[in-house]
Amino acid sequence: MMKIAEEAEKIQDEMVTHRRYLHQNPEIGADLPKTVNYVKNELLKMGYAPELCGGGVVATCGNGENQKTFLLRADMDALPIKEESGEMFSALNGNMHACGHDFHTSMLLGCAKLLKKHEDQIKGTIKLMFQPAEEIAIGAKGMIEAGVLKNPDVDAAMMIHVFPGLPSDGKFVVLADGPASANIDVFRINVKGVGGHGARPHETVDPINVCAHIHLALQVLNAREVEANETFILTIGEMKCGDTFNVIPDSGYMRGTIRSYGKEVRTFIKKRLVEISKTVAETFRAEAEVVFEFEAPNVINDQKLRNDFMRYMDEIMVDNVDDAKKVYDGKFAKITGSEDFGFVSEEVPALMVGLVAGSPADGYVYPLHHPKARFNENSLWKGAAAYTHMAMRWLEEN
Ligand SMILES: [Zn+2]
Ligand SMILES: [Zn+2]
Incomplete structure (x- = not known):
């Protein structure tokens, strides 16, 4: 059983090469021509028959001995952030792999290599899903619509997300069962007023004043309208009104996100966001x-898969798995970030696992999505080993 971990460690250098290539060539959104090409070619070299699917790449492996299929997912897209990490392999094209998706893709390529080597021992089918557009929450959905969960039908699925800037470097962090990430709803509030001269405000309807009042009024959702035990976040990250000091503009807008857990509170907040915006404007x-510009449901971690994962990882990496409930005293049992893997978890039992890729004590101080974020590459082989062992063992037992 220890063998998979050792084998993964042996291909660490290859994964570092993948990672640095991907890191230097970050692409964003749904169309990732260079990245897709790279992944496809690497899979071809290993003897796979990769197929394009909804802007991503799918490949399968195994002997189909029984009917079960286990899916492993990596996302491939970067962010429109100008890199300031200081790494010698920094991206120069204005985009950045600041969410570690270059890690996920490299780890799954490493896993693909290990699986190919052990293909005759796979008791079923393992499907590898390389998806685009996670950051805009349309990648997983697009691939599901294009049939990634069909033919052969997927029975269970798993993904890993790396997290820099946390203690316990190199450990897996097993998130809660039930909601493990947040529902995300991205919205835009368009405010239409009447513009005019800054000296004659009574002749105008000032959209800046209206935006300010809507912004303040929305804070009441947290303060007064949702039960204190319920966790949700409403953030306005963009407000744009006017171009100069002495003109009242015609219109303005705000954009933001709602992060929530469960359907009920999500529906309530969305409804109140619309009501408050409209009535305050009136x-x-x-x-x-x-x-509402885009959305994704929360990842629902399947309890059995979660327990299976912890048990399987004990077989190959003793003392290397942390239960978030335990380690972070409940505070990190679920994340407030979103993951469009939620769309997969709506369809099949699924599991999202965290892997710490660099601790503050070793200088990895910045979180995901930060222009200065750096990641510890030593987590690559661990991710590859975990993907491989999880899929193979699950098929053995199911
Ligand atoms: Zn991200
Ligand atoms: Zn991410």
């Missing part, structure tokens, strides 16, 4: 329109 003689 109060000041303006009009507001709320547009």
Whole structure:
């Protein structure tokens, strides 16, 4: 059983090569031509027959001995962030793998190599899913619509996300069962007023005033309308009104996200966001329109898969698995970030696992999505070993 971990460690250098290539060539969104090409070619070299699917790549492995299929997922897209990590292999094209998806792709390529070597021992089918557009929450959905969970039908699925800037470097962090990440709803509030001269505000309907009032009014959702035990976040990250000091603009807008857990509170907040925006705007003689731009459901961690994972990892990496409930005293049992793997977890039993890739004590101080974020590459082989062992053992037992 220890063998998989040792074998993974032996291909660490290859994964570092993948990672640095991907890191230097970050692509964003749904269309990742260079990345897809790279992944496809690497899989071809290993003897796979990769197929394009919904902007991503799918490959299968195994002997199909029984009917079960286990899916392993990696995302491949970067962020529109100008890199300031200081790494010698920093990206120069204005995008950055600041969410570690270069790690996920490299780890799954490493896993693909290990699986090929042990193909005759796979008791079923393992499907590898390399997806685009996680950051805009349309990648997994697009691949599901293109049939990634069909033919052969997927019975269970798993993903890993790396996290720099946390203690316990190199450990797996097993998130809660039930909601493990947040529902995300991205919205835009368009406010329409009447513009005019800054010296004659009574002749205008000032959208800046309206945006300010909507922003403040929305804070009441946290303070007064949702039960204190319920966790949710509403953030306005963008507000744009006007271009200069002495002109009242015609219109303005705000964009933000809602992060929530469970369906009920999610529906309630979305409804109140619309009501509050519209009625506050009306109060000041303006009009507001709320547009939901994109969304993804929370990842629901399957309890059995979660327990299986912890048991399987004990077979290959003793003392290397932390239960978030235990380690972070409940505070990190679920994340407030979102993961479009939630769409997969709506369809099949699924598991999202964290892997710490660099601790503050060793200088990895910045979190995901930070332009200065750095990641400890020593986590690569661990991710590859975990993907491989999880899929093979699950098929053995199911
Ligand atoms: Zn991200
Ligand atoms: Zn991510």
